[in-house]
Amino acid sequence: MARCDTCGNDYDYSFVIVRGSEHFTFDSFECAIHKLAPVCGHCGVRILGHGVEVRAPGGLHGSIYCCAHCARSAGEGRVVDHVQA
Ligand SMILES: [Zn+2]
Ligand SMILES: [Zn+2]
Structure with a gap:
């Protein structure tokens, strides 16, 4: 479990996106799009x-x-x- 960087939701199926040296955790693609x-x-x-x-x-x-x-x-x-x- 990990907390979404956009909305703060703590979700079982969250995922991590790596961009260069930065790591981002999201609970949904919508939150990933919003931030990235x-x-x-x-x-x-x-x-x-x-x-x-x-x-x-x-x-x-x-x-x-x-x-x-x-x-x-x-x-x-x-x-x-x-x-x-
Ligand atoms: Zn989120
Ligand atoms: Zn345009």
Whole structure:
């Protein structure tokens, strides 16, 4: 048994997520998403898939968006969802 890092619930089937050197304990995926899922830099939606990350040349941390439309709206003009035929 372990206590959820998001809501504090002490639950038999809690699980641990490791990100880099950090360990997080959760009682549900909902609580894991609430704490760990990144937020789109334009519309604020939680990103549960891969998202679109834009890094400056040589930059370590980029901006993350839910889709190319949001990336473009935030000024990342080169990002597209579709290959241009
Ligand atoms: Zn929880
Ligand atoms: Zn978005």
